[in-house]
Amino acid sequence: MKKTFWKSDWFAGLVISLLFLFAGGTAILQSLERKAYDLGVEASSRNPGDKIAIIAIDDQSIANIGRWPWSREVHAKMIDLLAGAHAKVIGNTVFFIEPQIDPGLSYINKLAEVVANAPEISALPQSAELNSILKDAQANLNTDATLAASIKAADSVVIAMPFVVGEPRGNPDKPLPDYVLKNGLSKIIDKVGAEESGLLPLPTINALSPVAIIGESAAAIGHLNANPDVDGAIRSEPLVLAYYDQFYPSLSLQIAAKYLNLKDTDIQVKLGEGIKLGKLNIATDGFLQMNTFFYANHDGHTAFPIDSFYDVISGKIPVEKYKDKIVLIGATAGGIGDSQVTPISSSMTPIETLAHSVASILNEDFFVAPSWAFWVEKTAWLLISLYLILLLPRLKAGMAAGITAALFALLVATHFYLMTQQALWLQLMIPATLLVVGHALLTTKRFLMTERGKEKSEADSAESNRNLALMFQSQGQLDMAFDRLRKCPMEESVMDALYSLALDFERKRQFNKAENVFAYMAEYNPKYKDLEQRLSRSRAMAETVILGGTGGGRTNTSILQDGSVEKPMLGRYQIEKELGKGAMGVVYLGKDPKIGRVVAIKTMALAEEFEPDELEEVKERFFREAETAGRLNHPNIVTMYDAGEEHDLAFIAMEFLKGKDLAPYTKPDNLLPLLKVMDIVAKTADALDYAHTQNVVHRDIKPANIMYELETSSVKVTDFGIARITDSSKTKTGMVLGTPSYMSPEQLAGKKVDGRSDLFSLGVMLYQMATGQLPFKGDSMAALMYKIANEPHESVKTLNPELPQCLSDIIDKMLDKDMDKRYPRGAEIAAEIRQCMNEAG
Numbered sequence: 001m002k003k004t005f006w007k008s009d010w011f012a013g014l015v016i017s018l019l020f021l022f023a024g025g026t027a028i029l030q031s032l033e034r035k036a037y038d039l040g041v042e043a044s045s046r047n048p049g050d051k052i053a054i055i056a057i058d059d060q061s062i063a064n065i066g067r068w069p070w071s072r073e074v075h076a077k078m079i080d081l082l083a084g085a086h087a088k089v090i091g092n093t094v095f096f097i098e099p100q101i102d103p104g105l106s107y108i109n110k111l112a113e114v115v116a117n118a119p120e121i122s123a124l125p126q127s128a129e130l131n132s133i134l135k136d137a138q139a140n141l142n143t144d145a146t147l148a149a150s151i152k153a154a155d156s157v158v159i160a161m162p163f164v165v166g167e168p169r170g171n172p173d174k175p176l177p178d179y180v181l182k183n184g185l186s187k188i189i190d191k192v193g194a195e196e197s198g199l200l201p202l203p204t205i206n207a208l209s210p211v212a213i214i215g216e217s218a219a220a221i222g223h224l225n226a227n228p229d230v231d232g233a234i235r236s237e238p239l240v241l242a243y244y245d246q247f248y249p250s251l252s253l254q255i256a257a258k259y260l261n262l263k264d265t266d267i268q269v270k271l272g273e274g275i276k277l278g279k280l281n282i283a284t285d286g287f288l289q290m291n292t293f294f295y296a297n298h299d300g301h302t303a304f305p306i307d308s309f310y311d312v313i314s315g316k317i318p319v320e321k322y323k324d325k326i327v328l329i330g331a332t333a334g335g336i337g338d339s340q341v342t343p344i345s346s347s348m349t350p351i352e353t354l355a356h357s358v359a360s361i362l363n364e365d366f367f368v369a370p371s372w373a374f375w376v377e378k379t380a381w382l383l384i385s386l387y388l389i390l391l392l393p394r395l396k397a398g399m400a401a402g403i404t405a406a407l408f409a410l411l412v413a414t415h416f417y418l419m420t421q422q423a424l425w426l427q428l429m430i431p432a433t434l435l436v437v438g439h440a441l442l443t444t445k446r447f448l449m450t451e452r453g454k455e456k457s458e459a460d461s462a463e464s465n466r467n468l469a470l471m472f473q474s475q476g477q478l479d480m481a482f483d484r485l486r487k488c489p490m491e492e493s494v495m496d497a498l499y500s501l502a503l504d505f506e507r508k509r510q511f512n513k514a515e516n517v518f519a520y521m522a523e524y525n526p527k528y529k530d531l532e533q534r535l536s537r538s539r540a541m542a543e544t545v546i547l548g549g550t551g552g553g554r555t556n557t558s559i560l561q562d563g564s565v566e567k568p569m570l571g572r573y574q575i576e577k578e579l580g581k582g583a584m585g586v587v588y589l590g591k592d593p594k595i596g597r598v599v600a601i602k603t604m605a606l607a608e609e610f611e612p613d614e615l616e617e618v619k620e621r622f623f624r625e626a627e628t629a630g631r632l633n634h635p636n637i638v639t640m641y642d643a644g645e646e647h648d649l650a651f652i653a654m655e656f657l658k659g660k661d662l663a664p665y666t667k668p669d670n671l672l673p674l675l676k677v678m679d680i681v682a683k684t685a686d687a688l689d690y691a692h693t694q695n696v697v698h699r700d701i702k703p704a705n706i707m708y709e710l711e712t713s714s715v716k717v718t719d720f721g722i723a724r725i726t727d728s729s730k731t732k733t734g735m736v737l738g739t740p741s742y743m744s745p746e747q748l749a750g751k752k753v754d755g756r757s758d759l760f761s762l763g764v765m766l767y768q769m770a771t772g773q774l775p776f777k778g779d780s781m782a783a784l785m786y787k788i789a790n791e792p793h794e795s796v797k798t799l800n801p802e803l804p805q806c807l808s809d810i811i812d813k814m815l816d817k818d819m820d821k822r823y824p825r826g827a828e829i830a831a832e833i834r835q836c837m838n839e840a841g
Helices: 002-007 009-022 027-043 059-065 072-084 103-116 127-141 143-154 191-197 251-259 309-313 350-363 373-394 397-422 429-459 462-474 478-486 492-507 511-522 531-542 612-630 674-693 755-771 781-790 805-814 826-840
Strands: 052-057 089-092 157-161 163-165 187-189 202-207 220-223 236-238 240-243 246-249 267-270 274-277 280-283 289-292 306-308 326-331 340-342 345-348 573-581 586-592 597-604 640-646 649-655 706-709 714-717
Touching: 009 373, 009 429, 027 397, 027 429, 052 059, 052 309, 052 350, 059 309, 072 089, 072 143, 072 309, 072 326, 089 251, 143 157, 157 251, 163 240, 220 246, 220 251, 246 251, 251 274, 251 326, 251 350, 280 350, 289 350, 306 309, 326 350, 340 350, 345 350, 373 397, 373 429, 397 429, 462 478, 462 492, 478 492, 478 511, 492 511, 492 531, 511 531, 573 597, 612 640, 612 649, 674 706, 674 714, 674 755, 674 826, 755 805, 755 826, 805 826
Parallel strands: 052 306, 052 326, 089 157, 089 326, 157 220, 187 267, 202 240
Antiparallel strands: 163 202, 236 289, 240 246, 267 274, 274 280, 340 345, 573 586, 586 597, 597 649, 640 649, 706 714
C-alpha cells in the first residue's frame, strides 16, 4: 500500500506543484516571467508622439570635436543653440559633479592679482588694455561659469545627478546643498501607512551633487539611477528615491514636469500606489517604480529621432527642428556609457531608455501589476495543480495532451491579451511552466513505470525464464526459481516445472512455500495431478512446525497415510502453530495435553545458530533466563512454567498472553488515554519493584516488552531474556545490553547497573506514551548516546501543555541523569503516579 502511494501519479503531481510553489521566487522562474513580459512589450503597439528628440554624443561627434570629456563651453554652446531655437525642455544626462578648471586659469588669476596690487603698472597707459585682456581670459577659461551662464539663460535645462543606493544605518554626513534640496518632494500621502507595510521608494545613502555654480543655474535636478531586474535587464524606472527622510524625483519625472510647466510642488507622491503629476496619474509598483512602456521602431526608424551632437552644433542640422520639443542630450559612443538590456533591445543606450521613460509618463503608457494580481496568479497555480493531481492521472494520453495544450494556450493568450490590450501584467508563466513540466514528468513517469515494464516483460521470453528457473532449482535457489517460473505464460510444461519445484520445497520442509506454489498452480488448473491433495496437506503442514534444524536433526512430525499431519511434541507440550520470532528464537503456541494448559513456547536451535565453541556459553545464558524468570511470581510479570532441552532445541514454556505489546500505542495518532497510560506504568513499576527485590534487573524495559490486554487492563512484563541476576557471583560489568533509545546513562557507559536503570527506561516509556515522542533523539547512534548521557530532555508540558504538572514532575525525576536523584524503588513511582491520577481524575 505504501509502495503504491509513493508511486501514484497524484502524489507525483502534488510534489511537482509544491516544488513550483516554493520555487516561484527563484531566478530561473522569475527570468522566465520576465522573458514573457518582454515578448508582451514587443507585441504591444503605442504611438510615442513627436514631443521628444535625442541629441547623441556619438563616435562621430567625439572624432570631430575632440576626445571625451569635452570642455564645458561645448555644452554651453549647444544649450545656447537650443535655447535660441526655443526648445521647450533640455534634459542633459552628463554628470557635472566635479569642477572643470583650465590649467592656465590659475596663472591668469595670479597675474590679474599682481596687476591689481602694483600701482606702477596701473599708472602705465596700457594698463586699461591689460586689465581688459585679463578679464576676457578669465571669462573664457572658466568653463564652469560659461556653462552655468548658458544654463541660467536658457531657464529650461534639467540636469542629472546620481545617488548611491543602500539602506541608511544612521544620519547623513552633511546635508545636501540648497540647490539640490529645493528639488525634494513635499507632497507625500500615506507615509505612515506605507512605512508600516514596508512600501517605500528605493533607499539611498549618498548623493553626488552637481558643481554648485551649475546646480544653482539649472531649472531642475533629477536622479539618474537605474534598478536592474533579476536578470539584469531594465524594465522599470524608479520615479522617486528616498534619501534618508527626503524624497527626490527622477530625471524623467522632472523633465515631464518641466514640459507641463509644473513645479516640484505639483508632484504628488502616493506611497505604495503611484504618482500624480498635475492631471497625469502614473501607476507604479509598491516601491514607486514605473513599468516603462518601450515603444517599438517602425519602418526602420527609431521611436525617437536621434541626431549627432556634431551635426547639430556645426549647423548641418538646423536647430529650428527642436522648437517646443523635449531635447535629451546623452552619450551613445562606445566607451562612454554602458548599454542596457531592455524588453525591445539587447543593447539600448541610457539616453534612449530615458526617452522611453519620459514618453511613458507624458502619454500615461505603462504596464501595471494590479493589486489583485497576486490572488489571480495563485488561483491559476491552484487550478493547474488540481489538474495535475486529480484529472491528468485519469486521462488517456491523447486527451491529456489536448487539454494540456489548450490550458497552456489559454494562459499564454491571457498573458498577451492583458499586456497588449489592457497594459496589465499578471505573472502567468509560472503556472504555464508548471503545466508543461508537470505534464511532461507525469507522462514520462507513466511511460517508465508501465510501458517500459510491459516491454521488459515481453522481452523476457518464456524459454529463457524456464531455463533460468531450472538452473536455479538445480542449485537449490528455489525462491529465485519460483520467481522465474511466474514470469512464464502458464502452460503444461510450466505446470510440470512448478510441480517439481513444490516437491523440492516439501523435501526441504518449507511447507508454506510449497503451499504458495501449489496455490499458484491451482489458479490455472486445480485438477492437475494430485494438486488438491498436495495443496491441502501443505496448508496443514504450514500451520504447524517441523522441530529441529535442517541439518539432519530428528523430527517427530509425521504425515499419516490419509494425508493428515500428526503435530510434533516438544517435551510434554504439543506444538500447535508458530506465533512469531522472539529475541532468543522462534515462539510457538503449545498445549500441555495432560492438564489442557495453553502455553507460549520460546525455542532456539542453538546448534544451528552458534559455533560449537560458543554453544555452552549460549546454553548457559538461555537457561539463566529461565532461572531468572522462574524466580519471579507477580501478577504483572509473565509466569514461567517449564524449561528444557530436546534434541537440538532449547525451550521455555511460559504463560500465553492474549493481549499485545504497547509499541503501537507510542505513535502520536494512536496514544492511549492518559489515565490508562498512568495505570499501565504504575503496574509496571510494581512489577519492577518486586523483581528488583529479587535481585533481578530487566535491562530492556520498553513498550515492546510490556503486554497489555485492553479489555481487562491486564499488564504483563515479558522477556527477561537479557536480565541478569545481580548477585556478585553472577554479575560482570562492561557489557551494554538493551535498546539504545530506552537505556540509562549508566547502562550506556557500561557501568554496573541496578533497578534504578530500569526505572529510567520506564520513564522514557512513560514520556513516549504520554507525548508520542521519545525524550532523546539523534541522527546517529553516537549522537543519541551523547544526548542521553549529557543533554536534558524537553519538558512534556512543552509538547503537551494539558498534561498535569504532577506527571511532568514524576517524569523529570525518573529521567534524572544522576541515578542517586531518581526514585530508589518502583513502589514509590507507582504510589506517586496513582496519587497524580487521583488529582488529574
